[in-house]
Amino acid sequence: MGSRALSFINLPVELVCDVLQLLSIRDLLQCNLVCKRLQKIINESSALQFTIELSRCRMVPNLTSELSFSARLRLLRDRENAWKTLNPTSRHQMKLAHSGTIYEFSGGVYGVGKESNHRTAYITFYDLPSSASGEQLSTTHHFPDVNVVDFTMDPTQDLLVLVALNSDSSHMYNLHLRKLSTNEPHPSAPAPILPCHERRLGLDTPDNAVQIQIFGDAIGILVKESLLSLRAHFEIFKWRNVFPNSCQVKSLVGIDDFSFLSDDHFLLAQPNGMLDVYSFAGSISDENNPVYRASYELPALSPAYSFWYISLSSNPIPGYSGHAGEGEQKAYHCSPTNRIHACCLYVYQPSLPDGDTVYPFVFFFHPQALLNYQHHLKMSSTRPDLDQYLRRKGINKVHIHDEDDDDVPSSSNLNDTGLPSPDTEPSSPHSGHHSSGSFVLFDGTSSELLDFFTPQATNPGSSSMLFDVSPTSSEHMLSPGCQTPALPVPWEAWGPPNTRWFRGSLSQDWQRSVYGLRSVDCVVDRAALDSFKRGDARLNQHSETDQNDSEADTEHDSGSESDEDGFVDVNEIPFTEGDIERQLGCTVTLPKFVRVRDFNPYSVSKALDELPPDASPLPNQTRSSPKLRSPVDRERAGFVAEMVRDRGGHKRVVTEATTMNVRNVFMEDVSSSLPYVETISKDDFNVNEAMMDDCRILLVKRDKGRNSKGIIILDM
Incomplete structure (x- = not known):
């Protein structure tokens, strides 16, 4: 009796769906074009449609969700439609028990501090999903023995970080690692208190500006000293590691702000209008960490103007895995590796007597635009007008990073869906061509799955940004990593195709608005x-x-x-x-x-x-x-x-x-x-x-x- 081979197409629908669920999103979309039966299976499977919709929306699934796939798909589509039309499903008023000048908003929790006698006496944390039901659950933590000047939190890790001033220590600050739910020392931290920023006699004052951010098992803190803003201290802690568990960048010329581009790269904004990319890997306390990778120019200012302040921000931070508050269904969350960054520029005219002449701008960019620094640096080193460019910059000798291909950051090889990034062959930045692949619309038709422009450099014209990369620049950036100054990537090479600019407002808080x-x-x-x-x-x-x-x-x-x-x-x-x-x-x-x-x-x-x-x-x-x-x-x-x-x-x-x-x-x-x-x-x-x-x-x-x-x- 003869036997007939059973083809994949003829397998039971359940088995076909199980197999298709193992494919990459691009392969899954291609399967939709193979035959009508596969197209029908894909279009009628809530699990497969949910996978496709997540990829389109640049979201990632919450693996612990107990919702059915049909419920997840409905939730995703309804919410994306609400965003598209700005038609909220509900609205309600949240009353605050008190007001304060320091606050944090993350993972469905809003925390606001209450100041008393020039110190934060306590912080109240509101569970936002609960406010929709009218309960408005909240918790208040008091700090009678800690001089809190700032705080941040990560509800997904039940982590609260308090930045407290030291009065009798060799370090200016202590970072207190506590449970957000109970205010007790966090059990995952080998040391519940991390000393930060070693004190220097006569140079440190208690009114420094501090910024702090959690990203997974790491904490970044920037101390911008008030003394003429000429010094800055940036440090990264791996808070789950035993001591030593940090690396740092010290600057004699100041650091305006920082932002994490990925889980192993961060960005520093310098007061002279330069964006510096650093990486860190392996043991955080290794003497080679962090490693200076590249500098990116901003547009050249007119002679009478100077950068007053540069602000960087993006959310969610790397390592974020979503948080379900009381009564909240969390089936997915935004991808920490696929997010937009905002850069706010405040420009002024120092020659004017009042000093209050401020011109605000904001531009948005994808981190991939800066993570592809090897390509940018190589393109800049081969530009036809390189000699003229170096003479105009006053650079006598410059070193261009030429690293091996296997040293490219992992985030530049894969996107959040696990797919290879688009090809990086040079093309015109204004050609309008995107990398693309097939995808399935709601009605089963085929279209293009557009991605961000591939960050590329052409042969740009001259840039007049005044930036000194002579050896004195490396003395100002006292990081323990790479000290050899590199040729900065001109604005014309990376900025116009990868950013969108707007005039800004002095009231916009971009840290919480992206x-x-x-x-x-x-x-x-x-x-x-x-x-x-x-x-x-x-x-x-x-x-x-x-x-x-x-x-x-x-x-x-x-x-x-x-x-x-x-x-x-x-x-x-x-x-x-x-x-x-x-x-x-x-x-x-x-x-x-x-x-x-x-x-x-x-x-x-x-x-x-x-x-x-x-x-x-x-x-x-x-x-x-x-x-x-x-x-x-x-x-x-x-x-x-x-x-x-x-x-x-x-x-x-x-x-x-x-x-x-x-x-x-x-x-x-x-x-x-x-x-x-x-x-x-x-x-x-x-x-x-x-x-x-x-x-x-x-x-x-x-x-x-x-x-x-x-x-x-x-x-x-």
Whole structure:
């Protein structure tokens, strides 16, 4: 009796699905094109569709989720649709027991400290998912014997890190490692207290600015010394390791900020406008850690201007694995390796007597743009105008890193789905070509799975950024790793194809306003601004926020009128007082729309498909400003154009390269090309700022002292 071979196609559907689930996402999408039977199986399998949708949204699954695949798929699609339309599934008001100037928002937990006698006496932690049910669960931890100056937390590890000042120690600070749930020493930490920043007699003061971040089993802390901002100390601890468990970078010229590009690379922003990439691996306390890899230039400033401050931020941090609060279903979370970074630049004119002339900008970039530093450095070393470039920089001798291919960071070889990164053959940065593969739309049709532009360098023109990479530069950066200065990567080689620029605002807190591949901020309702200019006393009465807020907004009951154009020169605004209202010359809290920008290539592709047939993607255009009388007025309008919008419910797709008029702050106007989708909410809210995570938006109302008065939560 003859036997017939059983083909894969004829296996039971359950077995076929089990096999397909083992494939990479790219192979799975290709299988959809093989035959109708495989296409039907893939389209009707909740597990396979959930895998595909996660890849499109640049998410990763929560392996401990108990939800069925059909429930996970429905949750993902509903939430992504809510983000796309900015139509939240629910909204509720969260009342705070107290306000404070230090706060943290991570993993569905919002913590805010309460100051007493110039120290943080206690911190209250609110479980945000519980507030949707009306319970609003919270926990308060007191610190009677610890002088807390800052804190951070990771709910996924039940970890709370307190930064405390030392008064009788050889180190300036102690990092206290505690359980977030109980305030007890964390059992996974061999040492519950980590000393940081060795004290130097006569040079250290207790009013240093401190920034801290947790990323998995490591903690990064930056101490920016107040003494003329000329010194800085950056240190990384592996908090689960026994001593010695840290490496550090000390700088005599200062460090403005830091951000982790991956789980083994970090980025330092220098005051002279240079972004430095470092790596660390193996034993954290090895004398070769961290290793200096490359420097990236920012656009060249005009001679009269200087960088005042540079801020870096991105969320979620590497190592984040999601957190399910009370009553929250966590089926997936944003990929820590596929996220957008924000860089805020504050530029000023030091020659002016008041010193308050600040021009804010913000640009967004994907970390892969900086992790491909070997390619950038090799391309820069072969540029035709290299000799002229070196002479203009004052460089007599320079060393170009030429590392082996097997030393490329692992994050540059694989993306978060485990797929090889696109080819890195040189191409024009403005060609508009993406790396692509097939994927399946909801209806089973085939399209392109767009990815970010492959970071590449062409033969750029000359850059006039004044950066000294003579041996004195390496003396300023006293890191124990590579000390040989490398030729910096010019802005023209990496910036225009891999970034998107906007004029900034002194009120935006980008550290909490970027999450995954999205950013959120607030823009003023122009009708509200016009009402204020007309002296309308009922300005705030129509806002939904005020109707639900039982606290009276009494701090804005008096003030002077703005100028007749409704704008105030940003030069007159001290940074410490920065908010949108002050920059616009208003004395009340204006209603604002919520604006979300999505840099996910798939979101851009879908938005383009949904455009009407006669529509086209738009450049970064804004409403024309009122007729202005003088160059000063035109300067004012230029820096508030991004803060004001005519209406809500607006959406646009921006795919073309745009050139921003920088008002002569930089040597040339800045071009950028990173595609995005912008959505503005239909409703307005009487709030000061917005924050976000993967499934909610927090709208914060603050008083004159910048303390939180209340928070509106929009659940997506």
